[in-house]
Amino acid sequence: MTKGYLLVYTTSCAFYCEELMKPVKGMVVKLVPTPREYSSDCGIAVYFEYEFPETLEELLQKHHLEYELKLLSTISDHPF
Amino acid sequence: MIYLDNSATTFPKPPSVKEAIVSFLDTIGANPGRSGHTLSIDSGRILYECRRALSHFIGQSDVFRTLFTLNATQALNTCLYGLLKKGDTVLVSSLEHNSIMRPLYELQDRIGINIRTIPATASCLLDLDRARELANGAKMIACVHGNNVTGALLPLAELSAIAKENDALFLVDASQSVGSIELNMEEMGIDLLCASGHKGLLGPMGTGFFSFSKKVQTEDFATLMQGGTGSKSEAMTQPLMLPDKYESGTINMLGIAGLLEGIRWVEAKGVSAINEHEQQLRIQLVEGIRAIKNLTICEVDNSLATTGAVSLYMKAKNVSEIGMALDKDFGILARVGLHCSPATHRTIGTYHQGGTVRLSPGIFTTKEEIAYVLEALQKIATCKA
Numbered sequence: 001m002t003k004g005y006l007l008v009y010t011t012s013c014a015f016y017c018e019e020l021m022k023p024v025k026g027m028v029v030k031l032v033p034t035p036r037e038y039s040s041d042c043g044i045a046v047y048f049e050y051e052f053p054e055t056l057e058e059l060l061q062k063h064h065l066e067y068e069l070k071l072l073s074t075i076s077d078h079p080f
Numbered sequence: 081m082i083y084l085d086n087s088a089t090t091f092p093k094p095p096s097v098k099e100a101i102v103s104f105l106d107t108i109g110a111n112p113g114r115s116g117h118t119l120s121i122d123s124g125r126i127l128y129e130c131r132r133a134l135s136h137f138i139g140q141s142d143v144f145r146t147l148f149t150l151n152a153t154q155a156l157n158t159c160l161y162g163l164l165k166k167g168d169t170v171l172v173s174s175l176e177h178n179s180i181m182r183p184l185y186e187l188q189d190r191i192g193i194n195i196r197t198i199p200a201t202a203s204c205l206l207d208l209d210r211a212r213e214l215a216n217g218a219k220m221i222a223c224v225h226g227n228n229v230t231g232a233l234l235p236l237a238e239l240s241a242i243a244k245e246n247d248a249l250f251l252v253d254a255s256q257s258v259g260s261i262e263l264n265m266e267e268m269g270i271d272l273l274c275a276s277g278h279k280g281l282l283g284p285m286g287t288g289f290f291s292f293s294k295k296v297q298t299e300d301f302a303t304l305m306q307g308g309t310g311s312k313s314e315a316m317t318q319p320l321m322l323p324d325k326y327e328s329g330t331i332n333m334l335g336i337a338g339l340l341e342g343i344r345w346v347e348a349k350g351v352s353a354i355n356e357h358e359q360q361l362r363i364q365l366v367e368g369i370r371a372i373k374n375l376t377i378c379e380v381d382n383s384l385a386t387t388g389a390v391s392l393y394m395k396a397k398n399v400s401e402i403g404m405a406l407d408k409d410f411g412i413l414a415r416v417g418l419h420c421s422p423a424t425h426r427t428i429g430t431y432h433q434g435g436t437v438r439l440s441p442g443i444f445t446t447k448e449e450i451a452y453v454l455e456a457l458q459k460i461a462t463c464k465a
Contacts, residue, residue, distance in 0.1 A: 010311050010324045011113035012144060015128035033116025042311040043116040044124070066321070 002053045004071040006046040006060070007038055013065060017046045020059055026051055038070060081411045082449045086442030087228050087256060087389045088415055089278045089285055094345040097282060097338045104337035111330055113310035123333055130340035131323070134281075137343055138254075138273055138291055139264030144322035146291040148277075148331055152255040153179040155274035155290035158304040158326060159251055160184060160222070163272075163296070168219040169194040171248070173206055173234060174427045175227045178420045180253060184222075202428045203381040204232035208242070215242045220249040225263075226256030229424040229436060231362065231389035232380040233257065240269035249296065255279055256387050259346050260354045260443075271295050280354075282346060282443075283339030286332045298325065305329065354443050358388030361441040361450050365390045368454035374461040378428055378436055391436035394461055402437045402460055410456035414439050 008014045014031055021029040028049035035045065046067075050056055053071065060067060083091050104126065110119035112127045127148075135146040149155040160183045164170065170184060174197050187193045196218065198211040204227060215221060221243045226233050236252060243250035251272040254263055259280020265273045270293070277287025292301070303318055307328035312319035319325060346354065369377045369392055378391040393399055403416035418425050418435040425431035441450065 009319070009321050010144075010309075011124045012128055012131065012323055013321075015125060016143065019128075019132075031121050042113060044121060045116075 001049055001051055002071060003049045004047075004053070004069060005032075005035065005038065006048065007034065007068040007070060008044075008046065009042060009066055011042045011044055013067070014042065014044050014046055016063070017060065017065060017067070020063060021046070021048060021050075021056070024050070024056075024059070027056075038068075081413065082445075082453060084412060084414050084439045084441055084445065084453065086279070086445070087387070087419075087438060087440035089276075090280065090282055090442050092444055093282050093284065093338070093342065096341040096345055097284065100341040101284060101334050101338045104334055108333075108337075111310075112333060113324075114308075114330075126337050126340060127331060127333065130336045130343070133340055133343045133347075134289060135291065137281075137347065138258065139266045139268075140273075140291045141266060142294070145293070146289060147323050147326040148336065149288040149290065150286050150332060151278075151288040152253060152274050152276040153288070154304075155288045156180055156251075156253060157183050159272045159274060159290055159292070159301075160187065161304050162302045163220065163249065163300065164191075164193050166191045166193070169196060169217055171196045171198060171211065171214050171218045171221045173198045173223045174200045175204055175206075175229075175232070175234065175424045176222075176224055176421070177228055177253065177255075177424075178422070179255075180222055180224065181423055200427050201381065203379050204230055204234075204384060204428065205381040206234065206239075208235070208238050211239065212242055212245075215246040215248060218246055218248045220251055221246075222251040223253070224256070225252050225254045226261065226387040226389075227421070227424055228256050228389065229391050229419050229421050229430075229438060230378045230380050230428060231256075231386040231391075231440075233261065233385045233387065235384070236268055236270070243271075244269060256389070259342075260351065260358055260387060261385075262351050262355075265291060265293065277335065277339040277342070280346070281339060282342030284335050287335040287339045290326075298322065303328070349443070357443055358441060358445075359386075361445055361447060362386060362388045362390060364447055364450045365439060365441070365454070368450070369457065372454070372458050372461050375457060378430065387440075388442065389438055389440040391430075391438045392457075393430060393433060393436045397460070399434055399437050405460045405463075406437070406453075406456060409460075410452075412453055412456055 112124035277283035309324040406412040
């Protein structure tokens with residue numbers, strides 16, 4: 001399972017990502033405060049857990065969304 | 081009391097609108113997009129849902145291109161000031177509200193734009209042949225959809241085609257029509273749609289919006305205001321991403337929460353059902369007024385569709401007297417005067433008499449109320465005092 005954050009530039013984009021990702025089977029998605037170690041553009045980030053990050057990126061790019069993907073390397077990075 | 085001033089703002093609102101506002105104030109209350117905490121996210125979600133619902137409602141496929149303002153006037157000012165540059169030509173109708181004309185005259189004085197006007201008959205029929213001539217070289221055609229004095233709906237399909245032929249932007253003020261007339265900006269070739277949220281969409285006052293097509297390049301569309309957006313805070317200049325570029329400062333979230341429920345209510349009821357109801361009331365009003373001696377109705381050409389609004393006057397009494405009698409003697413609330421649209425009154429010939437009495441029923445007006453209004457008008461028209 002891949003875990004990570006999408007850093008987005010507007011809160012509207014965060015909600016749009018959430019809307020696109022929620023229906024995807026096997027996807028865990030949650031809007032969270034942007035982790036301190038990352039640049040905080042709009043205050044919230046999209047946390048996700050998903051097996052196929054490439055598919056996720058394809059989905060986001062299909063909708064011309066601007067984001068930065070930050071993958072968490074180990075299970076211990078799980079923030080919740 | 082009978083409220084017939086729905087063209088100014090609709091009243092009453094559906095109960096769900098009030099409930100949403102109270103609920104927001106009681107349980108959320110936070111600023112969207114300014115923090116990452118739970119309530120800020122809840123607030124942001126309502127804002128996003130409203131943006132999405134509104135975009136869908138008006139036929140805008142890109143949700144980020146629908147921007148909230150405090151009213152239609154702010155939306156129109158944002159578009160006109162943001163897009164027009166020195167030497168640009170704008171084509172308007174002779175039936176425009178001050179919310180389009182005043183910014184244009186200001187721009188004419190400040191930076192030197194050219195304003196051309198499409199003539200119209202007293203029954204609001206535009207001279208489209210003349211419009212085709214005048215559109216040559218225009219950067220924008222800007223017009224109202226529903227005229228707020230007479231209720232006439234301008235021929236958007238023809239004007240849109242003229243704009244397209246001339247590669248001009250097509251801006252429409254749909255304040256009087258959105259929510260009660262079917263609108264789809266992509267299908268209708270509208271490049272910039274501006275409107276109130278507190279009229280046909282049944283939201284509270286303090287809500288408005290504009291939405292723009294992909295023909296409008298954001299790099300050529302300057303902001304009216306700059307400031308805090310909750311994004312790109314490290315930058316000293318305005319962020320360029322949508323929707324933040326055009327939404328500086330805290331959003332009227334109480335208004336947005338109410339507007340979202342207003343849109344949902346209209347969608348559940350159906351625009352065609354709302355239109356049918358308002359048209360039935362308008363027909364009842366028009367036929368009733370025509371039958372009253374001494375009253376004159378501001379007729380709209382038979383070829384034009386209308387909103388629910390009707391204007392009238394009488395030679396023997398000024399419009400203020402009629403308005404006061406309706407209010408004080410019969411409890412009927414109407415708007416009298418020039419309705420912020422002196423251009424319309426000049427066109428239809430009612431400017432020098434001080435305008436008209438406008439009766440604008442809404443979705444909650446009943447035919448029994450209209451019957452009572454007609455009885456009241458009959459009494460006022462035959463009363464010599």
